Amino acid sequence: MARSVTPRRKILFxxxxxxVALLIFFPVLWTILTSFKTEASAVASxxxxxxxxxxxxxxxxxxxxxxxxxxFWNSVVISVGSTLLGLIVAIPAAWAMAFVPGRRTKDLLMWxxxxxxxxxAAVLIxxxxxxQRTGLFDTRFGLVMALMLMNLPVIVWMLxxxxxxxxxxxxxxxxxxxxxxxxxxLYVLTPMAVPGIASTMLLNIILAWNEAFWxxxxxxxxxxxxxxxxxxxSAPQGLFYAKLxxxxxxxxxxxxxxxWFSQKQLVRGLTFGAVK
Amino acid sequence: xGKITLKSVKKSFxxxxxxxxxxxxxxxxxxxxxxxxxxxxxxxxxxxxAGLEDTTAGIISIxxxxxxxxxxxxxxxxxxxxxxxxxxxxxxxxxxxxxLKMAGMSAEEQAKRVDHAAKILNLSSYIDRKPGQLSGGQRxxxxxxxxxxxxxxxxxxxxxxxxxxxxxxxxxxQEISELHQSLKTTMIYVTHDQVEAMTMADKxxxxxxxxxxxxxxxxxxxxxxxxxxxxxxxxxxxxxxIEGAEAAKHGAKxxxxxxxxxxxxxxxAWQGVVGLSEHLxxxxxxxxxxxxxxxxxxxxxxxxxxxxxxxxRFAPQAGKMMRFGTDGKLxx
Numbered sequence: 168m169a170r171s172v173t174p175r176r177k178i179l180f181x182x183x184x185x186x187v188a189l190l191i192f193f194p195v196l197w198t199i200l201t202s203f204k205t206e207a208s209a210v211a212s213x214x215x216x217x218x219x220x221x222x223x224x225x226x227x228x229x230x231x232x233x234x235x236x237x238x239f240w241n242s243v244v245i246s247v248g249s250t251l252l253g254l255i256v257a258i259p260a261a262w263a264m265a266f267v268p269g270r271r272t273k274d275l276l277m278w279x280x281x282x283x284x285x286x287x288a289a290v291l292i293x294x295x296x297x298x299q300r301t302g303l304f305d306t307r308f309g310l311v312m313a314l315m316l317m318n319l320p321v322i323v324w325m326l327x328x329x330x331x332x333x334x335x336x337x338x339x340x341x342x343x344x345x346x347x348x349x350x351x352x353l354y355v356l357t358p359m360a361v362p363g364i365a366s367t368m369l370l371n372i373i374l375a376w377n378e379a380f381w382x383x384x385x386x387x388x389x390x391x392x393x394x395x396x397x398x399x400x401s402a403p404q405g406l407f408y409a410k411l412x413x414x415x416x417x418x419x420x421x422x423x424x425x426x427w428f429s430q431k432q433l434v435r436g437l438t439f440g441a442v443k
Numbered sequence: 444x445g446k447i448t449l450k451s452v453k454k455s456f457x458x459x460x461x462x463x464x465x466x467x468x469x470x471x472x473x474x475x476x477x478x479x480x481x482x483x484x485x486x487x488x489x490x491x492x493a494g495l496e497d498t499t500a501g502i503i504s505i506x507x508x509x510x511x512x513x514x515x516x517x518x519x520x521x522x523x524x525x526x527x528x529x530x531x532x533x534x535x536x537x538x539x540x541x542x543l544k545m546a547g548m549s550a551e552e553q554a555k556r557v558d559h560a561a562k563i564l565n566l567s568s569y570i571d572r573k574p575g576q577l578s579g580g581q582r583x584x585x586x587x588x589x590x591x592x593x594x595x596x597x598x599x600x601x602x603x604x605x606x607x608x609x610x611x612x613x614x615x616x617q618e619i620s621e622l623h624q625s626l627k628t629t630m631i632y633v634t635h636d637q638v639e640a641m642t643m644a645d646k647x648x649x650x651x652x653x654x655x656x657x658x659x660x661x662x663x664x665x666x667x668x669x670x671x672x673x674x675x676x677x678x679x680x681x682x683x684x685i686e687g688a689e690a691a692k693h694g695a696k697x698x699x700x701x702x703x704x705x706x707x708x709x710x711x712a713w714q715g716v717v718g719l720s721e722h723l724x725x726x727x728x729x730x731x732x733x734x735x736x737x738x739x740x741x742x743x744x745x746x747x748x749x750x751x752x753x754x755x756r757f758a759p760q761a762g763k764m765m766r767f768g769t770d771g772k773l774x775x
Contacts, residue, residue, distance in 0.1 A: 337528045358532045
C-alpha cells in the first residue's frame with residue numbers, strides 16, 4: 168500500500184528539500200552576488216548578502232583586463248574534445264565488456280575505477296615532465312588527451328552500465344541480419360543507448376570543464392581554459408573578491424546554463440538502470 | 444536451397460558438455476522442430492546452426508559447404524527470436540529493410556522487397572510505426588518480415604510464440620505453417636511445446652540432455668516412440684506409464700497406453716476411482732486412481748458424466764499398448 172502523505176508532512180519535506188538545495192547552491196549564489204558588489208562591500212565585516220551599491224564594474228574590468236573569449240574557447244575545445252575522444256574509445260570498450268565479457272572483465276573495470284582514486288599530485292612531476300618533453304605542455308591537444316584519459320574510467324563505467332541494459336538478442340539479431348561489428352555498434356547499439364551516451368557526455372563535459380588541477384598545472388597562456396582564467400585573478404597583489412567572483416561567475420555561467428537545460432537528461436541518465 | 448547437415452557437433456561451456464555430439468540431416472524445404480524440456484540444449488543447437496555460438500567440435504554444413512566457422516551473416520540464414528529482438532529506434536519499414544541495407548541493396552530494391560513482405564504479413568497499415576506501438580503479435584510478424592526479405596536458405600525460429608497469449612499463439616502457428624507452405628524454405632523451429640511440434644513439423648527432433656532421443660514425423664513419434672522419454676513427452680495428455688505386475692504380465696518392464704486409447708466400458712479389465720474430471724466439451728479427461736496401476740489419465744469423447752469418487756471400469760484398446768524393456772527402449 169502506498170504511504171499516504173499528509174499536507175503537513177508534504178510541507179515539511181518541501182521545506183527540508185529547499186533547505187538542502189539552498190545549502191548546496193549557497194556558495195554559487197554568494198559568488199554571483201559578490202560579483203555585483205564593489206570590492207569594499209565584498210570584504211565588508213560582518214559579511215552582507217545584499218548591498219546597496221550594486222555594480223557591473225567588476226565584469227567590465229575582468230572583461231577588459233583579460234581575453235575571456237580565448238579562455239572560454241579553450242574550455243569548450245578541451246571539455247568537448249576530451250569527452251568526444253573519450254566516447255570514441257569507450258563505446259567499443261564498453262561494448263566488449265558488456266557483451267563479450269572475459270573472465271577478468273570485472274577486475275579490469277575495478278582497476279580502471281581505482282585509478283580515479285589515485286591522488287593526482289602523486290603523478291604531478293612525471294606528468295609535467297612528459298608534457299614538457301613531448302611538446303604537449305600548454306597545448307589544447309595535450310589537455311584533451313590528459314582529461315580524456317583521466318575521465319575514461321567514468322565514461323567506460325557509465326556506458327558499460329547502460330549497455331548492460333540492452334538485450335543481447337537485439338545485437339544478435341543485427342549480426343544475423345548481416346551487420347558487421349562496426350555497423351552493429353553504429354546502427355543498433357549507439358542509437359539505442361543515446362540517452363545513456365548523452366548523459367555520459369554531459370557529465371563528462373561538466374567534469375572536464377570544472378577540472379582545475381591539471382588544466383592550471385599543464386598550461387600557461389595559449390591553452391589555458393576558464394579554470395586558469397579564475398586563478399589568474401588571485402594575483403600576488405592580493406585577492407580581489409569582487410573581481411574574482413565576477414571571473415568565477417563568467418567561468419561557471421556556460422556550464423550552469425548547460426546543466427540547467429539538461430538536468431532532466433542528466434538525472435535520467437544517472438539513475439538509469441536503478442529502477443526497472 | 445537449405446540442406447543442413449550436422450556431423451558430431453559438440454558444444455561445451457567450460458567443463459560442461461551441453462551437447463555431447465549430435466548428427467542430424469535436415470533436408471531442403473523441411474519444417475523441422477526441435478523439442479524437449481527446458482535445458483535440453485535445443486536453443487543452443489539452434490544457436491550453433493545460426494553461428495551465434497562457436498562449436499566446440501564437429502562440422503555444420505549448409506548446402507554442402509562447411510559453415511562451422513562462418514560468421515552468422517555469411518551463413519545465409521535468418522532467425523526469429525523469442526523476444527522478437529526488433530530495433531526499437533527504427534520504424535517497422537526500417538526494421539524489415541535493415542538486413543537489405545546491410546547487404547548493400549539499392550533503395551528501390553529495398554522498398555520493393557519490404558512492401559512485398561509487408562503485404563504477405565499484413566503489416567502495411569502500420570509500416571511507419573515503431574515497435575513500441577505494436578502488439579505482441581504484430582511485433583512477431585515484423586520479426587518474421589525481417590527474416591523473409593533476406594530470402595534465406597533457412598529460417599530459424601527460437602520459441603517465437605512463447606510470449607504470445609494462447610489464442611494468438613494458435614493463429615500465429617497457422618500463419619507460420621502457411622508461410623512454410625508458400626515459401627517452401629527450410630525452417631528449423633525450437634519449442635518446448637509438444638503441441639506446436641506435432642501440429643507444425645514435417646520432422647520432429649526430440650532432445651534430452653543434449654542428445655537426440657528420436658527423429659521422425661509427428662505420427663511416427665506418436666505411434667512408435669523409441670523410448671520412455673519420447674513416449675512421455677509426445678502426446679497430450681501424457682501417455683500413462685505402468686510398471687510392476689501388470690507390465691510383467693505383458694513381458695515388459697513398463698507398459699504405456701495413451702489416454703485416448705483407453706475405453707470406459709462396464710466389462711473392462713481394469714478398474715479405478717475417479718479423482719478429477721476435466722470437461723473440455725469435446726472431450727473429458729478423467730484422472731483415475733487405479734490401485735496398483737497408479738493414477739491413470741483417460742480420455743472419454745464428448746460430455747461424460749463421471750464425478751469424483753465414482754468407481755469405473757475401463758480397458759486398453761487392442762494393439763495400442765506399448766511395451767518398454769529394462770533399458771527404457773520400445774520392444775517390438
